[in-house]
Amino acid sequence: MEGRAEVRRDLVAAAVELFHSKGYDDTTVDDIAAAAGVGRRTFFRYFRSKEDAISPDHETGLARVAEVFDGAGPGEPTGSLVLRAGETVFDLYTDDPRLSVERFRLTHEVPALRDRESASVDHYRRLFIRHLRERFTDGDGELRAAVVGAAVVAAHNLALRAWLADGAPADGIDACRARFRRVADMLPVEPDTTLALVTQRLEAAVERLEGTA
Amino acid sequence: MEGRAEVRRDLVAAAVELFHSKGYDDTTVDDIAAAAGVGRRTFFRYFRSKEDAISPDHETGLARVAEVFDGAGPGEPTGSLVLRAGETVFDLYTDDPRLSVERFRLTHEVPALRDRESASVDHYRRLFIRHLRERFTDGDGELRAAVVGAAVVAAHNLALRAWLADGAPADGIDACRARFRRVADMLPVEPDTTLALVTQRLEAAVERLEGTA
């Protein structure tokens, strides 16, 4: 007899294989259960729905992001914090690249799965925003939290999808991470940081030059 | 006999009323059709699914955004362009504020509707990104398109939802629009615009001062 973990793995394998060969819509839950050698009712004891059979464990990803935010000191810059939180999610996809690539292909071809993906991405976005609001306390803090949260999640997905579309090569993980990190330069994590900094330096330079004149 | 438009209106009214009184999950398509005085089969001739009965016409909104982008001259700044495109969508919600408010309430309480909303918002995001990519042609153009697109849609939803949560008062529309427009200051629509501009002026000032010295 097989344990629970083995049955679950068999079901995922059967689902992926059938979705690939027969197509998602033409594959019924009965097909998956039969291919895995279990009853139809058992399938629904392991997965809430047919789509769940190939969905990654989003609960885990959300928990990791929350953990990063909760464990961060108040002194850590928000820019590096959101990068750390985002990178924590990468591991969920690098653990099983083959499965991730197949899932990526399916979520791009099947409308139902694409919409489901959108919904789960939105959960990440909301989680980021909820934590960012605590750090943005100025007048437009809520707006900036929404903008930064949406931007980080978008950049994360952009980098991840480019890597998956490329077949998820092992030597491409670093490039994927680097690509994601570039978003840090585009975030309004501090109000008018650049302008204020340069203005300050400009004034200092003018003062210095006026002193020598 | 009633025309097609009347039947459709009756179905929407019946759906909204029943979702409100009985709850979304406890309302069947048979209930809606019966309340509207038509057969169950007819319901599915007007709406693709049960959720569709209270969804706004996203196709229209997407078409409006595409129209703004297609009709814009190449000289128009990207910042003002995305603002114009975003504001075009507001009208879809201001046309029938009562319906919009009820829909807002439902999409926040019913998980199935919330996920559907996430998916439709994602369609807007992808549309923005697709058009923005044509305008961002530098090295990180794709990343910036993703960031700006996600940020604009997020800001739009933030402003819209705040207005809807407030009961969609007629005198709050301008404040809603103003709130959305503030996102323009946070977008990386031009690479290093501020830094490049100020640096250039700094160098010019230094040269000038050195000349007088």
Place this chain on the structure above:
DNA sequence: TGCTGAATGGCACGCAGTGCCGTTAGAGTG
């Protein structure tokens, strides 16, 4: 009056997901 096409309603079907219950395997106890 007879014809035509569009809208409708009814019927049956496939499939997702759930509740219920009988059965079975395996661990623990005497």
Place this chain on the structure above:
DNA sequence: CACTCTAACGGCACTGCGTGCCATTCAGCA
């Protein structure tokens, strides 16, 4: 070994969504 208890499983029936098919109705037209 015999008994019990529990967790997992399979089967069955049911609700509800969404679709295909077909007969009916009704308006417009020759």
